[in-house]
Amino acid sequence: MADKFISIEGIAKRYPGAGGATTTIFENLWLSMARGEFCCVIGHSGCGKTTVLNILAGLDAPSEGAVIVDGQAISGTSLDRAVIFQSHALLPWRTVLGNVAYAVSSKWRSWDRAKVRAHAQKFIDLVGLSGAEHKRPSELSGGMKQRVGIARALSITPKMMLMDEPFSALDALTRGTLQDEVRRICLETGQTAFMITHDVDEAIYLADKIFLMTNGPGAVLAEVVENPLPRDRGRTDLHRHPLYYALRNHIIDFLVTRSKTFTTEKPDHDPRNVPTVQIGKPGLSIASDAKPEAPRETSWPGLSRPSTSS
Amino acid sequence: MMTTSLRLRAGLVSLVLLAAFLGIWHLATRSTAQVTTMSPEYAKLMGLTATQGKSAMPGPLDVGAKLWEHLKRPFYDNGPNDKGLGIQLGYSIARVGTGYLLAVLVAIPLGFLIGMSPLLSKALDPFIQVLKPISPLAWMPLALYTIKDSSISAIFVIFICSIWPMLLNTVFGVATVRKEWINVARTLEVGTVRRAFTVILPAAAPTILTGMRISIGIAWLVIVAAEMLVGGTGIGYFVWNEWNNLSITNVIIAILLIGIVGMLLDQILARFTRMVTFPE
Ligand SMILES: Nc1ncnc2c1ncn2[C@@H]1O[C@H](COP(=O)(O)OP(=O)(O)O)[C@@H](O)[C@H]1O
Numbered sequence: 254m255a256d257k258f259i260s261i262e263g264i265a266k267r268y269p270g271a272g273g274a275t276t277t278i279f280e281n282l283w284l285s286m287a288r289g290e291f292c293c294v295i296g297h298s299g300c301g302k303t304t305v306l307n308i309l310a311g312l313d314a315p316s317e318g319a320v321i322v323d324g325q326a327i328s329g330t331s332l333d334r335a336v337i338f339q340s341h342a343l344l345p346w347r348t349v350l351g352n353v354a355y356a357v358s359s360k361w362r363s364w365d366r367a368k369v370r371a372h373a374q375k376f377i378d379l380v381g382l383s384g385a386e387h388k389r390p391s392e393l394s395g396g397m398k399q400r401v402g403i404a405r406a407l408s409i410t411p412k413m414m415l416m417d418e419p420f421s422a423l424d425a426l427t428r429g430t431l432q433d434e435v436r437r438i439c440l441e442t443g444q445t446a447f448m449i450t451h452d453v454d455e456a457i458y459l460a461d462k463i464f465l466m467t468n469g470p471g472a473v474l475a476e477v478v479e480n481p482l483p484r485d486r487g488r489t490d491l492h493r494h495p496l497y498y499a500l501r502n503h504i505i506d507f508l509v510t511r512s513k514t515f516t517t518e519k520p521d522h523d524p525r526n527v528p529t530v531q532i533g534k535p536g537l538s539i540a541s542d543a544k545p546e547a548p549r550e551t552s553w554p555g556l557s558r559p560s561t562s563s
Numbered sequence: 564m565m566t567t568s569l570r571l572r573a574g575l576v577s578l579v580l581l582a583a584f585l586g587i588w589h590l591a592t593r594s595t596a597q598v599t600t601m602s603p604e605y606a607k608l609m610g611l612t613a614t615q616g617k618s619a620m621p622g623p624l625d626v627g628a629k630l631w632e633h634l635k636r637p638f639y640d641n642g643p644n645d646k647g648l649g650i651q652l653g654y655s656i657a658r659v660g661t662g663y664l665l666a667v668l669v670a671i672p673l674g675f676l677i678g679m680s681p682l683l684s685k686a687l688d689p690f691i692q693v694l695k696p697i698s699p700l701a702w703m704p705l706a707l708y709t710i711k712d713s714s715i716s717a718i719f720v721i722f723i724c725s726i727w728p729m730l731l732n733t734v735f736g737v738a739t740v741r742k743e744w745i746n747v748a749r750t751l752e753v754g755t756v757r758r759a760f761t762v763i764l765p766a767a768a769p770t771i772l773t774g775m776r777i778s779i780g781i782a783w784l785v786i787v788a789a790e791m792l793v794g795g796t797g798i799g800y801f802v803w804n805e806w807n808n809l810s811i812t813n814v815i816i817a818i819l820l821i822g823i824v825g826m827l828l829d830q831i832l833a834r835f836t837r838m839v840t841f842p843e
């Protein structure tokens with residue numbers, strides 16, 4: 254791993270617990286991401302995923318350790334790291350355009366109104382909200398609100414995007430469409446992305462790397478799973494890839510059983526050198542029942558176009 | 564369709580109730596031409612009321628006629644004890660306006676500071692808790708003694724009584740702005756002052772305006788009592804003066820006008836509140 258665009262170095266988060274004791278949510282957490290990489294974090298509720306994301310965003314400070322972005326330790330929030338909030342967090346007294354323009358004018362303080370509007374409009378168009386600029390958030394559907402959140406995050410042309418379960422409140426159809434959009438935009442703009450999700454298929458579709466976290470308290474980063482699917486992947490034929498089920502079963506196995514037992518079964522786990530799992534590569538054993546379906550390799554290459562249907 | 568017919572019917576019922584009220588009032592207060600037997604000295608003392616069966620309570624027609632007289636010349640000024648109702652109301656509104664605006668200027672910035680600072684919030688809480696329940700009129704002697712001007716003392720009393728709802732609502736509104744909106748501003752590296760004006764103020768505005776609406780109501784309640792105490796001018800003084808003149812007709816007219824002005828002030832603030840309220 255030569256390029257460490259983002260490097261989380263030994264961070265811990267502790268809260269004062271009952272009776273003077275301290276509760277350690279996680280400690281000695283190390284992880285790194287390369288530029289342009291799309292990383293997903295999967296783990297059970299309460300293991301500290303949001304805390305890690307907030308620390309990366311600078312909204313929260315670690316009790317120990319540091320976060321290095323682009324060679325510099327971060328202190329506080331930055332316009333370089335845009336956050337897409339789970340609850341979209343739009344300002345309800347502003348219109349769609351007003352919400353995006355607020356971000357644009359925060360980044361470029363000297364721009365005049367016309368320039369700010371034009372720039373904001375470009376990103377509203379990008380997320381497919383042309384025509385809804387003058388609507389208020391209360392007049393939008395959940396999916397449209399989250400699109401505004403995405404437009405707002407992208408409009409400040411950040412170095413990375415941080416997303417905390419951005420699609421978990423949406424219905425399946427809208428979620429699929431927005432996943433396509435985010436994937437397309439991240440690929441086009443070469444965004445580095447860090448996304449928390451509960452949805453295994455979402456992680457498989459979007460991520461280059463998947464971080465698996467064990468249950469809290471005292472959660473650890475157990476494995477980094479490399480996604481064996483080609484970068485140029487389509488939603489509809491995802492499941493036809495020969496390694497799809499192996500990957501999916503590996504993650505689900507982890508969530509169902511290993512996330513609970515990991516810390517006791519692997520006492521020699523080194524948090525600084527978290528094992529990287531490469532599904533399908535020699536040296537890694539996958540349970541024989543991991544491939545319930547005969548691989549249909551032949552159907553894969555022709556279908557490798559990112560789906561942008563909406 | 565449904566709502567218009569409902570509104571129409573409600574309006575009709577209101578009119579019927581008003582007519583019934585005026586009718587009963589009229590019947591209850593009309594002359595009964597029945598002379599009661601009493602000693603002549605006492606009858607002389609009591610005047611028409613007792614001798615000709617005329618009720619001491621004016622009827623709606625008397626009040627209406629008198630009101631019409633007042634409305635025809637609201638701004639006449641025949642010396643300290645005889646001024647038009649418009650002038651008296653004007654004095655009261657000016658006092659309420661001055662005291663209230665001063666309270667806005669103090670309460671909203673101070674509420675912002677307290678709401679944004681947990682330290683100040685905790686430090687000032689005991690003072691606010693003690694000062695808030697004090698009846699504004701209890702300050703009057705102290706104000707008269709220190710300020711030595713009755714009109715300014717009345718303004719001070721309005722200031723004191725209208726500051727608390729605004730202050731407490733501002734503190735509450737500012738302290739309870741949704742964390743995620745603050746976080747949006749933080750991730751955009753928005754400075755404290757810009758954050759206060761672009762996120763906290765609009766988010767807290769409905770709560771602040773609600774406090775301002777409560778305050779104006781209290782201020783208008785208090786001004787009548789304060790002017791009764793300090794005297795000189797104002798609608799409160801007018802009520803007291805007319806009571807001393809035993810002109811119940813004028814007292815009733817003043818009561819009616821106090822109600823109407825209070826309603827208008829409340830409606831103005833209600834409109835402002837609607838303007839800053841945002842649907843979520
Ligand atoms: N302010 C706080 N004080 C005490 N404990 C907290 C606080 N914030 C979060 N926690 C605890 O930290 C743990 C991790 O929370 P979080 O990062 O939100 O988990 P996740 O996003 O993975 O569901 C939870 O067990 C939660 O109870």
Ligand SMILES: [Mg+2]
Pocket residue numbers: 302303
């Ligand atoms: Mg969370």
